[in-house]
Amino acid sequence: MRALVKQSAGPGIVLREVPVPSFGTSDALIKVHHAGVCGTDLHIWEWDSWASGRIHPPVIVGHEFAGVITQLGPEAGASGLLAVGDAVTAEGHVVCGHCLQCRLGDAHLCSRTRIIGVDRDGAFADYIVMPASNVIKLDGIPTEVGAIMDPLGNAVHTVLEAKVPGSTVLVIGCGPIGCFAVGVARAAGASLVIASDFNPKRLELARAMGAQVTLNPGTDDVVARVRELTSGDGVDLVCEMSGHPSGHAQAFAAARLGGRVNLLGTPSRTTEVDFARDVIFKGLTIYGVTGRKMYETWHQMRRLLTGGQFDPRPVITHRFPLAKIDDALAAIRSGDAGKVILEIA
Amino acid sequence: MRALVKQSAGPGIVLREVPVPSFGTSDALIKVHHAGVCGTDLHIWEWDSWASGRIHPPVIVGHEFAGVITQLGPEAGASGLLAVGDAVTAEGHVVCGHCLQCRLGDAHLCSRTRIIGVDRDGAFADYIVMPASNVIKLDGIPTEVGAIMDPLGNAVHTVLEAKVPGSTVLVIGCGPIGCFAVGVARAAGASLVIASDFNPKRLELARAMGAQVTLNPGTDDVVARVRELTSGDGVDLVCEMSGHPSGHAQAFAAARLGGRVNLLGTPSRTTEVDFARDVIFKGLTIYGVTGRKMYETWHQMRRLLTGGQFDPRPVITHRFPLAKIDDALAAIRSGDAGKVILEIA
């Protein structure tokens, strides 16, 4: 089969022919139809310090995908809930199932997590093997949407870890996950969703996803505008998707007294925080978002999608065949792309 | 001023001229523009056993209203948050502020509650006096909507006492509050809202408020249909608005394992419950809904209304002048009415 492989320590990803993988008794073999390309894949291509410290080549890249089950190990089919021919996606975090976090319902925080496309073979290929427990049926959701349910799930986790109906929400950073967060917040009953980004193209996507107000920190005083729009109170919930120290500062300042800041954007450096002014005297709650809750987030997301409350497709701006991975990564590198997907089958 | 007064022990309500009420330092005097008529008012007219045990005539009837502040006691205006000329509605439960429930944020359960139009003079009049703490600014919501925020708040309380985004909801009983609950559930991000009632006119109102499926227990097997619509699981949340033992039975049977039943409909008799089968082995949560949370419910409701997520006006089916209270009550008695309101100013 075809596969995009991180072949060796150093920049680059190569398209190769490799054997269709073998699978165990509790596994599903899935023919990949669509796959999402992510900033993480760019880090792997570029072999930055994170990638060189974590990846052990050769490994097939790609962790966002959807496709169709072509074979099931005997135990994988035993529950009767999965069948050959089912259109599916999958949680790409393969967890241990035994540690404290796995036992307490926090499997998304399992410290033994092995991520597909990073720690084990991934989805930029004709086939991928997944443990049946990680497989999610699409129930009518198209595979091009299924292929982006991993980052969409990040947004669902970020937004729904708050009481959303009737609330006011600020989304800082309108990359694909930020734009998804805008749509999720609206679908979940937020009364006002404000989105902020430096890039006008991204703000356009945010508006397409339902943001009632978009702000550009290059020209707008974000915190002042948020206060104006909220009778001076600030917002109930900030979803911080930028990872920038300035995003953190805006998040803490724009949240209302007693509000909540959910942090998803991964910072590459430290932030100076005035805990007294910004957290303690404000009675703020801050929550760090890792991955997707297994499997509450997936269930909520599937409901929102099949209920027709939310369509993430306006965020998909680029589609490439498998062989054009370099073009796909270039689109991400440009900063103007929404979600970039590979059309594989 | 004009007022509809429960004049004496026995059936009837009379329109009378009475003095404009005097008010205290912490009170607001409000000119009533619209008022909602409720089943409770019918009980008071009919002087049933509840009414005769509770009401001490003479008392001005009516507990749902909106209007405009015409005067403020000196302390009522001190906060700067209320001003003469403000369009407002009010929480009709005047609570003690000192008991355990008031102290723990459960003021809606204060056992010393005095209800306007029941225990103290009410709103079917040109003017009403309210403690400033009970007054809610409308912030652009029309007074005819403000006049029904009391029963609408019951629906908001019932629905939002659950995790709604992405959930499946069954509303049993489509009187006005049931219809409101349908709309609130949709506005709050429910993926599927099923409504059930014997009366086709009420089911039509429920559809107008957004119910995707309506069921008539006279012809439909409600529980079987709910299971079909939910992959056999049952719904996440049942809002029981009928108060009938058969509604309770359907509620417990239609809720999923681990689901929730919020009870608002006031039963007039007892229900036989199989706690083992219906509650314990199902891991069910049941919650009894009294009034509106003070003031979280009001805040959420105002946000949903001003955010344009929800318009309750399709439920208003009848409008009468103050003098036509008997016609208004007749409309309620018929069972076909949605919400009935009085146009006072």
Added chain:
Amino acid sequence: MRALVKQSAGPGIVLREVPVPSFGTSDALIKVHHAGVCGTDLHIWEWDSWASGRIHPPVIVGHEFAGVITQLGPEAGASGLLAVGDAVTAEGHVVCGHCLQCRLGDAHLCSRTRIIGVDRDGAFADYIVMPASNVIKLDGIPTEVGAIMDPLGNAVHTVLEAKVPGSTVLVIGCGPIGCFAVGVARAAGASLVIASDFNPKRLELARAMGAQVTLNPGTDDVVARVRELTSGDGVDLVCEMSGHPSGHAQAFAAARLGGRVNLLGTPSRTTEVDFARDVIFKGLTIYGVTGRKMYETWHQMRRLLTGGQFDPRPVITHRFPLAKIDDALAAIRSGDAGKVILEIA
């Protein structure tokens, strides 16, 4: 090996020699040291309507136990968290892992649950096979305590499904699980724990577990006394462990406005409930308790036990060898026993 077997449809349980069971790749083979005897075992002996509808003889009886791992399937040992020689107990509910409830963290409500000693071979034997995922390490807890962590877990689940620190708690029904609930409530920081039962011996056990007040409904007006002890308010939490309609009535009457009733006692018949007076106007929350949360309850329980906050051993009133199962069941039948255990190894 020796095993107590439900041999055929009809009363009785017999001690037999059977082969040591074989086990799968994800299983642990456990040598049983102690086992708890439960009312369920009595139903199975007596072959009542529940038993005859559910049990398919022959099956080894017993679902509460602790012992030592003697062998591990290759995948069972892979996590490194279990090892031969570990003293362990186990969750006796073997769930599917794939249904909605399993996926949402409500595996205790999985409708495909197979219970050891009921639906598959149980623990009244020298050895039992358990899926590794169900096995819980004792971490220093003695096996005679480990053997009762199943019913103790019921009590932990019942009590901790409420905000306990500083609360007032009424436990209705002081069988073993009720007595455990008393101890758990005290360990979890309840300020006042009241216990109620008709049997003075059980009330003595409740006092031994820390109940500050014990009431006998035969001679005490339970609800009146509870109100006296709580400044007229009623308690924050009722743990209903009796399953009797009179227990339900007391529970609803004794809970405070805005309080909580957690139901564990399994009723054998229906209860007439005045939902208006007892649930809706009181703003009550009712929760049905099934089994133990997997595995939050086990984690909390192990912490309370290893932290020395709670010792359930005063509730163990009888110890028998495996061959004396009929005497063990007779002790339970008498109604005077606390917890009855079998000493097997």
Added chain:
Amino acid sequence: MRALVKQSAGPGIVLREVPVPSFGTSDALIKVHHAGVCGTDLHIWEWDSWASGRIHPPVIVGHEFAGVITQLGPEAGASGLLAVGDAVTAEGHVVCGHCLQCRLGDAHLCSRTRIIGVDRDGAFADYIVMPASNVIKLDGIPTEVGAIMDPLGNAVHTVLEAKVPGSTVLVIGCGPIGCFAVGVARAAGASLVIASDFNPKRLELARAMGAQVTLNPGTDDVVARVRELTSGDGVDLVCEMSGHPSGHAQAFAAARLGGRVNLLGTPSRTTEVDFARDVIFKGLTIYGVTGRKMYETWHQMRRLLTGGQFDPRPVITHRFPLAKIDDALAAIRSGDAGKVILEIA
């Protein structure tokens, strides 16, 4: 009457004769028996930048106290819940009651809060006037304990904003509030409480309050020791009471994946935070603690105290008469004191 007055802009507090204050219709006049001295009073004496920016002399100092009601305004007594002769303490934050935070049950975050002894006359005097709504009956709690329920409430708020029964807790900083937090955590059912401070005397107080392990960052590797004591996991809850950047760093490192850090210690400068490593990838929740929840915290605290689960008196290390305020402040300045109180009547 006697009063300790901040007389003018500049260092110092003076003992003066002033008139007994007059009181309004909703107020209580309270004869002060005991008062607690706090670091805030030291700031006021020293006239630091915070004090000079906030305080408008002359003002009577002191915000922690208990005493006996000697007079009640007519509305203050109307509820029947307060009476002349009642021993009481009071919440020292006088809030507006009308803003979003007051309306949503977050009155402790009211931005119009006026604090006694800071923004209005305080408790270091023979008498103080309090709004009746702020007054808390002691119900048998001695006034010397009542006098420290303000800082004790900070500890209750910090600890109980987490699921404590069966949890592991690290308290960083063992000033009086840290020591109280140790005791509250034990009373609320924590299984393991670890306390950390540089000062051996404070660690001794922490042990007296129930800390099972005490650590000194001067000689112990706090994070490494916490991991050792928690099977490598880290603790469920960190109560950060020091306000030092190094305390924050330890807090984030010592909390388990999915754990919680509640921040109370007020930092005087910013902290550099690695949000990626310490918050996002750990799935941490951070909560900023301001004051006491009104009035849930007070209710919980009174229950823990009257239930005998917790005695804060070992933390009281110094007692002075009113005239010896300079000695009292010197004791605080030394860093060795636990709680310092004034004996006034």
